[in-house]
Amino acid sequence: MTHSNNATLTRRELLIQLCKLLKEDTIEEQIDRIPLNMRPKGNQSLRCCVHKDRAVLKYKIMALLGFNIDDETDELTSLQDYLHLAKERKTLTPKVMTVVDEACSSCQQGSYNVSNMCKGCEARPCAVNCPKDAVHFVKGQAEIDHDVCVNCGKCLQECPFHAIIYSPVPCEEACPVKAISKDEQGIEHIDYDKCIYCGKCMAACPYGAIMEKSHIIEIFQAWESKKEIIALVAPSIIAQFRQSVPKIYNAIKKMGFSDIIEVAEGAEMTIEHETEEWSERMHAGCQLMTTSCCHAYTELVKKHIPELEGKVSETPSPMVYAGKLAKERFPNAVTVFIGPCTAKRHEAFFVEDIDYTLSFEELGALLVANNIEVEEMNNEIDIKYANSDAQFFAQSGGVSRAIINKADESLKEEIINGIDKTSIRQLKQIAKGKTESNFIEVMSCEGGCLAGVNSLIKGKQAVTVFQKNQEEISS
Amino acid sequence: MTEEKIYKVQICTGTLCHVMGGAELPALEDHLPEEIKSKVKVKGMVCANYCTETNLKPPFVLINGELMSEASIDKIIHYIQNCEKNDTFK
Numbered sequence: 109m110t111h112s113n114n115a116t117l118t119r120r121e122l123l124i125q126l127c128k129l130l131k132e133d134t135i136e137e138q139i140d141r142i143p144l145n146m147r148p149k150g151n152q153s154l155r156c157c158v159h160k161d162r163a164v165l166k167y168k169i170m171a172l173l174g175f176n177i178d179d180e181t182d183e184l185t186s187l188q189d190y191l192h193l194a195k196e197r198k199t200l201t202p203k204v205m206t207v208v209d210e211a212c213s214s215c216q217q218g219s220y221n222v223s224n225m226c227k228g229c230e231a232r233p234c235a236v237n238c239p240k241d242a243v244h245f246v247k248g249q250a251e252i253d254h255d256v257c258v259n260c261g262k263c264l265q266e267c268p269f270h271a272i273i274y275s276p277v278p279c280e281e282a283c284p285v286k287a288i289s290k291d292e293q294g295i296e297h298i299d300y301d302k303c304i305y306c307g308k309c310m311a312a313c314p315y316g317a318i319m320e321k322s323h324i325i326e327i328f329q330a331w332e333s334k335k336e337i338i339a340l341v342a343p344s345i346i347a348q349f350r351q352s353v354p355k356i357y358n359a360i361k362k363m364g365f366s367d368i369i370e371v372a373e374g375a376e377m378t379i380e381h382e383t384e385e386w387s388e389r390m391h392a393g394c395q396l397m398t399t400s401c402c403h404a405y406t407e408l409v410k411k412h413i414p415e416l417e418g419k420v421s422e423t424p425s426p427m428v429y430a431g432k433l434a435k436e437r438f439p440n441a442v443t444v445f446i447g448p449c450t451a452k453r454h455e456a457f458f459v460e461d462i463d464y465t466l467s468f469e470e471l472g473a474l475l476v477a478n479n480i481e482v483e484e485m486n487n488e489i490d491i492k493y494a495n496s497d498a499q500f501f502a503q504s505g506g507v508s509r510a511i512i513n514k515a516d517e518s519l520k521e522e523i524i525n526g527i528d529k530t531s532i533r534q535l536k537q538i539a540k541g542k543t544e545s546n547f548i549e550v551m552s553c554e555g556g557c558l559a560g561v562n563s564l565i566k567g568k569q570a571v572t573v574f575q576k577n578q579e580e581i582s583s
Numbered sequence: 584m585t586e587e588k589i590y591k592v593q594i595c596t597g598t599l600c601h602v603m604g605g606a607e608l609p610a611l612e613d614h615l616p617e618e619i620k621s622k623v624k625v626k627g628m629v630c631a632n633y634c635t636e637t638n639l640k641p642p643f644v645l646i647n648g649e650l651m652s653e654a655s656i657d658k659i660i661h662y663i664q665n666c667e668k669n670d671t672f673k
Contacts, residue, residue: 117603117604121603124599124602124603350609351596472598472602473602480598481598483629568610569606569609
């Protein structure tokens with residue numbers, strides 16, 4: 109989605125409210141009031157009534173506290189109770205997303221329907237072309253028998269009056285791997301055996317019913333314990349604010365991070381090792397190698413295209429290298445990866461050197477709660493920026509660009525810009541050897557990490573801001 | 584010669600406005616309809632505390648000094664088109 113919508117904004121408002129209360133240390137008394145404050149009596153409700161709205165907000169907060177909504181055993185558990193449970197818990201889970209069943213509107217199963225624009229014409233191409241004989245005419249109007257219809261869409265293509273409409277289930281439609289589906293009540297559930305954590309369902313749901321479970325409580329606890337906390341910022345960070353990079357980094361530091369490590373510094377190491385690995389593989393007679401830095405892609409291979417598994421680079425991702433650097437430099441510190449990506453949160457769970465993750469949205473909410481104006485920050489900072497090739501990992505084509513600059517001329521790249529049903533078919537062909545290229549870069553988000561689901565600036569604008577800031581720091 | 588009408592759109596660049604949807608308002612320039620394109624100037628403005636001093640919601644913009652809350656690209660375009668239609672340019 110190029111533009112933020114009200115569902116996104118509600119999530120951000122909740123994050124801001126939560127972070128403010130945590131910051132003011134009034135969360136104990138106030139947390140159960142957030143839904144009431146945001147949907148006061150007498151205001152127009154979004155859903156059937158204000159009570160439903162508040163219930164939805166309550167469960168969204170439960171997700172932001174880091175819980176699976178499915179795990180609720182007693183509906184009377186208050187947010188204050190959940191807050192206590194969150195503070196006491198010792199471990200996180202790799203299930204990074206959860207469906208807020210209260211918010212899921214159980215969108216009707218994706219189907220073709222005849223609207224009242226149907227004129228019952230003589231040609232009736234809808235009925236003639238239906239391969240299943242599912243279209244019949246009742247009182248001069250077409251009707252689709254949903255028990256027989258196979259959703260092929262021929263009727264929609266054929267109708268000269270555009271009288272047939274398709275109503276999709278947005279989350280199911282967005283999921284490239286059929287990992288989200290309905291239960292008997294029509295509520296969506298994520299199948300974690302299939303899920304690749306790309307976050308596309310979350311971005312697609314018009315009700316904001318799919319939420320990322322945040323680590324905000326854990327991060328505040330680390331702050332309270334006065335531990336040293338290191339921010340590991342993804343390369344796309346420089347495209348999140350229309351401010352200079354030093355100002356952005358200084359804002360993060362002011363908030364309570366003792367130091368900043370650019371994940372791009374880890375990317376420098378990924379470039380080094382991945383180029384070597386590619387050369388070795390080519391010398392050993394392999395046909396091709398694919399990148400490994402996008403975690404949604406490596407999950408895709410593991411769960412859905414196992415025939416590609418031996419062809420994926422074994423070089424660790426920039427985040428893994430950056431985590432190592434952080435623990436070498438600051439052995440006792442807490443490490444927090446800050447990025448635009450739901451999949452990285454899943455990957456980080458298995459990386460020992462990364463303790464927590466923070467999305468760019470959460471970072472934004474924390475800055476607001478801390479009253480930090482990025483614009484007012486100092487424009488100078490003592491940091492050695494990672495090289496441009498590494499910074500460009502944020503953009504689709506960036507990994508290829510870096511490896512091309514290092515490898516010999518025999519490298520022929522192919523870039524898969526975005527994982528969807530079509531590119532999955534393409535990858536399956538590549539696995540069979542049907543490609544001219546020997547280096548395949550895959551990014552789950554179209555546009556690369558700059559288009560990550562949690563980005564604050566989206567689309568073309570993100571590219572412009574990225575290029576401007578990138579030029580500034582590399583000059 | 585009549586003086587040319589220019590709509591000066593100032594977008595708050597404060598962190599709260601940025602997070603709450605203001606981040607994408609500068610894309611307004613790419614979305615302006617032909618008929619008003621040359622009449623609109625988009626600029627940023629330092630946070631003027633509309634978020635703390637009013638009960639209105641972010642993101643905030645000023646259009647020729649007139650405050651708009653919960654601003655969106657569509658809302659800004661509509662506002663300007665209405666001014667044009669009703670000749671209420673300020």
